[in-house]
Amino acid sequence: AQKVTQAQTEISVVEKEDVTLDCVYETRDTTYYLFWYKQPPSGELVFLIRRNSFDEQNEISGRYSWNFQKSTSSFNFTITASQVVDSAVYFCALSRNAGGTSYGKLTFGQGTILTVHP
Amino acid sequence: EADIYQTPRYLVIGTGKKITLECSQTMGHDKMYWYQQDPGMELHLIHYSYGVNSTEKGDLSSESTVSRIRTEHFPLTLESARPSHTSQYLCASSEYGPLHFGNGTRLTVT
Numbered sequence: 357a358q359k360v361t362q363a364q365t366e367i368s369v370v371e372k373e374d375v376t377l378d379c380v381y382e383t384r385d386t387t388y389y390l391f392w393y394k395q396p397p398s399g400e401l402v403f404l405i406r407r408n409s410f411d412e413q414n415e416i417s418g419r420y421s422w423n424f425q426k427s428t429s430s431f432n433f434t435i436t437a438s439q440v441v442d443s444a445v446y447f448c449a450l451s452r453n454a455g456g457t458s459y460g461k462l463t464f465g466q467g468t469i470l471t472v473h474p
Numbered sequence: 475e476a477d478i479y480q481t482p483r484y485l486v487i488g489t490g491k492k493i494t495l496e497c498s499q500t501m502g503h504d505k506m507y508w509y510q511q512d513p514g515m516e517l518h519l520i521h522y523s524y525g526v527n528s529t530e531k532g533d534l535s536s537e538s539t540v541s542r543i544r545t546e547h548f549p550l551t552l553e554s555a556r557p558s559h560t561s562q563y564l565c566a567s568s569e570y571g572p573l574h575f576g577n578g579t580r581l582t583v584t
Binding site: 460467 | 505507509514515516517518519522532533562564566568572573574575576577578580
């Protein structure tokens with residue numbers, strides 16, 4: 357069985373602070389995908405990043421960065437110099453890497469509500 | 475960029491009514507999915523489809539049913555709505571890339 361845990365239910369920061377969202381996962385698969393999605397108040401989930409379990413390189417995209425550590429089964433997400441527009445619910449998710457529809461069959465974490473105050 | 479549309483955006487309905495939540499996508503994706511998001515925020519897969527005339531149940535048991543008669547259309551039906559069905563329902567589609575989600579339907583059953 358797969359499981360994703362986001363231990364932080366809510367985080368509140370002041371604009372320009374850095375913030376890290378934690379994600380820990382469990383899977384028996386040797387290959388898998390990890391994702392981060394953002395859910396703004398409008399409701400849709402917006403894709404942020406996908407990481408293949410073979411690729412442990414960290415990634416930076418603008419103010420966003422991701423730290424994937426297979427040894428600790430963690431895939432943490434950092435926002436540098438947070439902005440009010442970053443306020444949203446952030447979900448970490450896991451899927452099997454077994455081809456076909458497994459790619460879209462995601463196991464989500466519980467989500468972290470991020471509030472950035474001006 | 476996938477375009478995926480869900481209607482209605484909000485629905486309040488009484489117990490026992492039959493409802494259909496609509497989901498359409500314009501990108502020709504074969505794979506489509508329904509996720510249920512409970513008030514505690516967690517999302518669970520309830521249905522998915524490989525393509526036309528293909529439907530499967532997801533990880534979370536659901537009393538809803540789906541159909542896939544056309545590639546672009548993946549409606550979800552509840553034959554008799556109950557308060558326990560109150561939730562947000564999110565539709566998604568993909569080919570081999572990340573899922574693209576619609577805005578969701580927030581269903582309240584009174």
